[in-house]
Every structure is written in C-alpha cells, then in structure tokens.
Amino acid sequence: MGYWVITIPRELTPLLRTNKSRGNFARRVRRVFKKLGYQRGLTRWHYFGDKNHDYFPHLNVLVDGQWLESEELERQKDDLRRMLFSKHMRERYNNNLVVHYEYRDTPAKIMHTLKYVCRATFLDKSWDGTLARNMYNFQNCGWWGKWDQAPKWDPPDSDKHIAALATLAKGICSICSTKLTWSRRPTTTPHMLTQGAVEIASGYYRLPNIRPPPKI
Template sequence: MHNRKIARCLSKVQQFEAMGYWVIRPPNELQPLLRGKKSRAAFAARVKSALRAIGYGRGGWFKHDFGEKSPRYAFHLNILVDGGYLEPEILDQQKRKLRRLIYPRSVIRKWGDKLDIFYEYRQTPAEMMHTLRYCTKATFLDTAWDEALAGNLYGERYSGWWGKWDESPKWELSESARKLQTLVSLEQGKCPTCGEPIIWNKRPLPFVLVLMEAPVPLGNGYYALPDIRPPPPDAVRLTNLIELPDGDPRKQSNLVKRHGERAADILSLIDDCEL
C-alpha cells in the first residue's frame, strides 16, 4: 500500500529539479481543536493558500497524525515544493509571513515566532525519494492509541496537490527502483510495457483463476498475465477427392444412377426375351 502511495506522487516529484520541504506543526495547546476532518481540512487549506501567497505556485501536502517516537497526538503537515537553499534572512522572512497567513492574531500574539515551522531542501533524487517515502507513510499505526480520534478521521483525505504538473521529468529512478516505475505506470492506468491505456475489467476476477495462468508478480497486488496466444492459422485439410471430367458417370447423383441401373436391367430383360 505504501508503494502505491509513492507511485501516485512520483510523477509530480520527478518534476522537481530541487525540492523544498516544509513542516508546519500547530502548538500543543491547539491540537485538541484539530481532531476532526473539517478543522484539519481548513488548516491544510490555510497552509496551502499561505504558501501560494509567498510564491510557491505548486506543491503537495501530507498530513501526519503522530510523531516518530510517541503515540501522543501531534497533528502536522509535511509540504513538498519547488525550492532550494534559502539565505537565513530570507528563510526567517518567509517563516514570519507564513505564521501570519496561517494563524489568527490571537495565536500570533501568544506564540509569535515560537510557532513551529521547519524548512530544509533536497538536491539529489535519492534525497527527494527518501523525503517522499517519509511524507507518504502512515503514522496512525494503532487505533488503540486514540480510538475516538480514529473514528473522527475515518475516510479523511490525507494528501493533496496544487498547481500545474505538466513538465517532463527532471530525473529518473535508479535501476534498483525500476519496480516502482512499473507501479507508477499502473497507477496512471498505463501498461508498463507498451504505455497503452489499460482497460480494466468492471468485475473482479477470482484470484484462483489468476493463479491458474502462472502470473508474474509486479508488486503491491499487481500481476502480469502471459500474453494471449493468437488463434492457430486455418489448418490445411488434405483430401483424396479429384475433379472429375464432365460426363463422367461418377459425377451423377445417386438418383440418376438408380434410374440408369433400372433402365439397364429392363434393356437386359428385353434382350433375353428376344433370344
């Protein structure tokens, strides 16, 4: 499942020549106000609008419910954008602008520049892939951590993108990650071999029938079936029939043959009587 999430995002991330990585985490005192789908969606929308306002024309956001080491609820957003190294003064300016665009004045008055906003940049494909894997992973690993929260967030949308994504890839996957490229094609509805659109069956096929075809596993529940064998060419049927010349008695029908035989019998009787 995790690789499928990565595959859905990879075609966009490959359009980054360099990646900016933002993490925006509301303070602990505000976390109880962000336990529902509506409040979290509104916060994500404010973050997206704020980033667009300071010049990020495209990007993607990912929600995380918990941190790395604690089952304590810690809602935060991970955002991927076009970016690179920022001078400390410029970075501080952008952080201040983001705080004032995201949070209401009462929050700014209380916390000010202590509101947690983190920024780093990624330059190599390996770094970008590592960050994408981190952003797309699930953090709510056990509903026992907070069963009420699990019920509140059931069916929530955990990621989104904005802007135009119509550029060609700036980098390609390494040979060791080729399987992931296959998943990218499948998630886009294209055949990984020929690139043609895939026409999916409307009804699921029983897996036992799939196994009978000796499928090749592609990963994450996808299988490639062997090519359908074309029908054999029309078999040449040898025959011992030959074309008879016109007038040959063998070309006559059975009825004509019977009449001929009867006439021959009558003539034979007449000849016998004359003798």
C-alpha cells in the first residue's frame, strides 16, 4: 500500500477554511493521482497535529502503490507539485510544499497506517469554534476508481474495523446493509456514550435498538 501526505505552507492555511475550498482541493488531488496512473485510492483530511491545537490541514492519500526508487519518487513528487500548485506558488513556497510518501509492505504496517489515517484529529470544537460550525456535514473522505478489482493489499481478516468504516462512509449500515439517513442535528460523543453507544468504526457509533414502550 502506498501512503502519501500533501501539506501546504502554514501561511496558506486560511485558503482551506471553507468546505468548498477543501472539497475542491481534495478532488483536484484525486484527479492528479489518477493522471499519474493510480487507478484507485482514498483521501482523508487531518486538521490538527498531535502537539498543538493550531489549524494545519494536510491531506492523506492511500493508493495501490509500491516501493519507489529515490529517482522515481522524486519524479512523482515533482509531478504532483507541478500539477497541484501554480508556478508562482512553486517558486515562492517550493520548500514548504511538502509531499511525503511511504510504502507499507506488511499487514501490521498497513493496519497501523489505516488506523492512523482514519482517526479523528478535530477533537474539541473549542479549538476553533467558527471552523467547527462551518465544517458541519462536510464529507471528510473521498475516493476514486473501481473497487471490484482484486485488492493489491488486504488488512488482517480478523479485523473488520476498516471494512465497516468503508461501508459507513458510503452511507450503508455495516451491520444490516441498509441505506442510512443521517440526522442533521449534531450531538457529542459523551452524550452518545451515556445512551449506551458502542463504537463500530472510527467516529461511528451504534446506539441500542429503540424498542416500543411496554403495553399497559
């Protein structure tokens, strides 16, 4: 599995504060990777780092990748920068237009990367209240390509966490396979836990079945 990370300079993070701008950038990234020959993949945003609460978005990209020799890796990085950013931006911010790549070649490494990419990074709305309100209902993941092909990598069979996450991201219940209708009323994780919610994938919880009141 190939794991890419696209990061822009901190000075330009205000350009990615709206749902529209982040959505447009992610779609552009997916188109570029397809042009580079990656037939399918997944993108997911991270918004905050582990060390502070400063908004610093970067886009994770998972692809059916392989080990890249240093010369080929640098060529692909240069192609990504050239197709994603204007000539003016490349000349001004070249050293800060970070494109990182790792090849994950074992089930343990693949699972670790999947869990890392799928984790939530915006954990408290007090970090940026305005951004939290504007981000409501934003689709944080995106994908491209056909997924009916044989996979080039597989997570361990015993762990169904990622399969459940992929199904839920498509709006399908991972338990009964029915189409989901999402409520537009926001809630909090502590509130759900007090109602007996059980996490079934990163950021997704299952509430106990609602039963009719007892007959009198």
